[in-house]
Amino acid sequence: MDTSAAKANLEKLDRQVTREEVEDAIRTLLIWVGEDPYREGLLETPKRVAKAFKEYCAGYAMDPRDVLYRTFEDAVGYEDMVVLRHIPFESMCEHHLAPIVGNAHIAYIPVGRVVGISKLARLVDGYARRLQIQERLTFEIAQAIGEVLKPKGVACIIEAEHFCMKCRGVRKNGSRLTTSHFVGAFSSDHGLRQEFYQRLRCEALPTGAY
Template sequence: MDASAKPQHVKLVPEITRPSREEAEAAVRTLIAWAGDDPTREGLLETPHRVTKAYREFFAGYGDDPREVLHKTFKEVGGYDDVVLVRDIPFSSHCEHHMVPFFGKVHIAYLPHDGVVGLSKLARLVEVYARRLQVQENMTAQIIDAVNEHLNPRGAAVMIEAEHMCMSMRGVRAHGALTITQRFTGVFAEDRNEQDRFFAMVGKR
């Protein structure tokens, strides 16, 4: 891999001061009232508590470190050095512009150099970045940069296919429209044949 293809250092999310749960629940009550409903009515009394509990799960990725996910590799793989691909990894995330969901699947491939990582770890890596406020383009870059940073492959490829609720529920309301992002590094970026092989393996050729 030449110098220009070296992965960027994967930055961790900086620490911030979280509001208290009581403050977060008060903010939810304010939003309910702003939407035009009564936060004190029976059906909504427990909603602020439920929302903050759900947010802990939706955005658990802020507390996760990709280095911990990818730190263990296996070198005894019988000399295997061809493509490793995990495709159709399901994910759901939240758009940082409107805070509504987008969801779809991720395909990750790499050409081993210093060993391979457990296959479930690639799915876990997707979760690290999906469970944050995101834009799809940034998530694509974060995943491939983490693969390059921690696995040091000869090349990597990432494709994300997703439907965005901010586009299908509001605005143009384009139901079923898919957004596709992709990024290649190393051998995948340099060799069009490797790109074509990746597309064929994920069913896009």
């Protein structure tokens, strides 16, 4: 299904499902796990959870790429790597609706224009505030920067802890997943990637992570 068709279906679904239906579904879940949704401590829980999910998934209400269109051209002549490290984010695993918590590290090599660094952080949040898998999140961030800014190259590395692995199943607390995606010069130039890795290591990333 293409993106426009998927968005149309989401909009249609959003019109069909009421807030009351969402809250009833949460009460059903509470009953299913053995709780009484009408006891005092849980009376407001369906309302709170419904509101929280709108916040967790706020990225569906925007095109994250839009934040990149306001750029600065007074950086003409700067052709070195721009690196923004340790961008914290929270997302949610689409398989278990469990949190994904981590940091994104982004680099790009501008061609004539740069973007405000807060916009890179907003871009990460825009894609993270959706049901995600980390591999896709990494790809979407790098591709968006490449498509909008058209730099010489883009690199994105994400390290994150997945609560679906920490709190259930194998219960491996402390394990972290590292993913990367490279566009343009970063994809073809091994030395450029190594320079990016080195800049990240200077900020005390885990030894041997790469």
